[in-house]
Amino acid sequence: MPSQGSSAPHSGILQRFNSAAAWYAPSALVILGLVVLWQVAVVALNVKEYILPTPWASLKTLQQANYQWVSNFLTTFYAVIGAFVLSAILGVALAVVIVWNQLLLRTVMPVLVLFNTLPKIALAPLFVIWLGYGIWPNIVIGTTIAFFPMVVNTAVGLASAEPEMLDLVRSLNASRWQIYRKIRFPNAVPYIFTGLKLNATMSVTGAIVGEFVASERGLGSLIITGGVTLQTPSIFASLMLISALGLILYGAVVAVENIVAPWAVREDAAK
């Protein structure tokens, strides 16, 4: 029905905004409530600031220029984005390859599972020795953590195309490539987005793990320095920025999903 949307585009946008606001209002209220509880509890119980600062005291440190927030945020941001993009590309590519060939599926998958069971935090110090430190090694560490859910989700999506559909196009002499393009890939899109959502949060963790091991700058570096010098508010300010970074990346994935694959978005799923 092509005429449906064009009659009143403004009210449509407004409606969407309203429904989005209604959707997010409860979670926003809960988060706000938790922050207020934190503030009130710390003040009421008279907790020393270096043990647990109030959210307000933590936010105020974001004004202090000596922490160089912008440059530290950007350092972490680049590592996170790098890990996210690399995981996405590697994950999808690897999934395509292993679903393409049964033998590869049987041989590569156990290796991937084995690799995923290794605690990356324990591996991170070795990465630093092998690759040095800085944004690139942090991207690699982030990728080792984030790409596994990408591979698994994409592979499941590619492999779970309806068998009847596959039989049908095979009987029509579709090439393997055509099957991928027309059947498997569209079927995998929702799975890929699930993988991307996991990837978004895990890339953040990965980049911070790298910074904990060795770094000159970045939010992870600020957390470590804040811990030693007992500047606890700066630790919480860094954590707030890291959470914001994770939320924005996650939100971006959801937004793209809404545009690219609106049919895959289910109202009851996490937005």
Add this chain to the structure above:
Amino acid sequence: MYIRQLFAALIAVFAALLVTLPAQAQEKMTLQLNWFHLADHAPIYMALKKGYFAEEKIDLTVVRGAGSADSAKKIDLKQADIGISDAPTIITAISKGADLKIVAVVFDKAGNNIFFKKSAGITKPADLIGKKIAAPPADSHRVLWPAFAALNNIPADKVTMVNVKPEGKQAIVAAGEVDASFDLYTSYAIWEKVLGKGQVGNLLWADYGLPIYGHTYFVNTETITKNPKLIERFLRAVHKGWRDTQMAPAEAIDAMAAAVPGLDRDTLLNTMPQILDLCITDRSRKNGIGWIEPALMAKTLEITFANAKPDKPVKAEDVYTNAFSSRIKPLK
């Protein structure tokens, strides 16, 4: 029949209680270390082995640490009775409202130090200009560095600091990723193990004009008002341990290795000469092990706040007391 058996069992229980009663009279005490077990903790185990803590009626539990800042927090939150931490970290915590007081020093001379490969061509502090230094976040070198740099005319922005996990500092220097690393002089043997015998270069900060206190024993101020005798008894026992360790370092390391699994006995034993150098000095020979020299503590305070203004003003007498000094002197 049953009653007789029951009686026998009861008597056995009473007998067991009688045997354990003297042990019950011992006061439980927890010592929070600054770090995982290193050779400078061996004297504690020497004292345990020789029964000095039992003599003082202390049932001591030793808990491994996760850095000076962490120990300071734990003592402030009363999760342990006495702790070991770097003096500048405790002083910083006190300025942030922690209820702490230093009751003795572990080392009379601070072990703050920089290690590097001998081939790096570093022979004096000025050679560090333009270099990359690994700065493990869990110790006080970073706090003290600005003062040390200023004393030696090193512009702060001419040296790059790299945050490194403490366990990785030797490897990152060995791999050539950085030129040098902050680490206590007491770790000399560990560096020699990684870089090779005769390949380790170092600058001990105390030799280049940084008179400061490092590791100290400290307590919550509440312990000072509520149980001052406990502090006195602890220090007497632990300093007897140090006194005996000087005479028999291997025995002390063996005592620790027997109690703590996974220690590299030989490397630890090799670090003992440096550790004893820092602990047993002319000052400790004169005033007793652990004695706090007022002028040196005042200097430590000054250096701690040279580059970072305290949140609230701190006076030297707020920071330490010699009231519990054991006065136990080294034998040589």
